[in-house]
Amino acid sequence: MGYSASPLGHGVGLRTQHYPRVWEGTARVDWFEAISENFMIRGGRPLAALEKARAVAPLVLHGVSGSLGSTDPLNEEYLRELRLLIRRFEPAWVSDHLCWGSNGGHYAHDLLPLPYTEEALVHVAARIQAVQERLGRQILIENVSTYLTFSHSTMTEWEFVTAVAERSDCGILLDVNNIYVSATNHGFPPEVYLKSLPADRIGQIHIAGHSNFGTHLLDTHVGPVPAPVWDLYRLAVRLFGKVSTLIEWDEEVPEFEVVVAEADRARAIETEVLGERCAESA
């Protein structure tokens, strides 16, 4: 058991601002990640751009509204749409978030926090299993940034993430920026979080920027990746080796090359860290 996927290298999130470059065939990058929900439409430019992107680089689909931790019934129509996308675009893998975002059939379009309890663990693991059955494949679940914690939690976030992944036999999309944001917001050591995760389940890494609001950090995906997030990425590479890594940049999206330069930086760090590791073991 575990999760295995061939590393794709260092990619970027596919964003509308870069569709013209994708269209011209000049958007060169190791791989793309596309937000699943943005393509649950019937035609037009977004789907055509995704076809183009898919033709030049490997693609993965990343959901934001799967609402895996919700106590609502599974949205079967959503899963049907997701299956159609998977059939059409053949993503290398499919991911969503370890959180909830809907209640009573209403969507918040946000990544809302779960309490880290046995009840939540049993519930979300069963939901992930059900989703994996519907899709006929393992999925990856991403740790989210949080701005509050629940007093009735009985385990740490990293214990919860690990237990959910093991119980549902899914992969982990490790968002290094989210760990940093949550660690700062709640005062835990991010290194402990990283070191406790099961290496055999880490299938992808996200890195991004965030915003400092003084009282808390907010996961805005704006700006270049900050230094402490690079430091944590370095540690992640040391712990987990070569893992497909993706830059997320969603606000004030700059030129394609600026985002790709961040992916190049991640590649350079990976090369450096893995080089050191080879030298140490030689």
Place this chain on the structure above:
Amino acid sequence: MLSLRELQSRFFQAIAHVPGTYTGEGYDPALLHVVQAQGQLGAPERIDIYAHMYYLRLRNTLQEDFPSVAAILGDERFSTLVRAYLPLHPSTHPSLRYLGRQFPAFLVTRSEVAVHPFLLDLARLEWARLEVFDAPDAEPLRLSDLQGIAPDEWPDLRFRLIPASELVTCAWNIHEIWKAVEEKDPTGDIACPQEVTLRVWRNGFTVYHAAMNAPERLALEAVRAGQSFAAVCETLVSLVSAEEAAATVGSLLLRWIDDGLLAAMSATA
């Protein structure tokens, strides 16, 4: 202790109930009881962060979907509208794409429409443009496709509009108001009551709309209703002579083909 189901229900209620107004104190005591205060932020302020993000994301979506309505109303009045809209029509789809579906109908009930009566039609145009933007693709009809058609086949020919097309009938000169907002012109003086039907369509990936005169509107509605070329011509005889009708429909067909508004004919057409 709250069950997971109760927790989520109360949490969602807290962030979505009165969007855009963060009281900080009015939250459900049972929810406040299980949210930990940490550092400088108490439990209410922590829930506020989520309430704020809920409102902001949905507001921004509606602003992107109805940019002209938002521009005419200005930030404050548009926000007031959004705060009233969201509790009545919360998002029921995993994609934000459908959040604004009820927005034009909702406007009917609002006092803002009494001040700017054209807002309703403007919202309907903006929503139609969005619907057309990601409607199914279709091969457009080319002029060359018509060349092989024998003269005696013409009366029974049925043309089809591409799926990415809509007709919007307005009581105001919405096409002019839309253009003025797009060009950042003042809009106060140019709005005038005028019944006009706009055709909204996508050519390639670009969305267009155009006002139609009476013959074009009648002919396009007839085409849309699946009528034959002969029947489409007949709809115009109240406006023009029988000879002129065929010529008018002919020149309209050329314009529609040029605009990419007609779909390639299938074998059954």
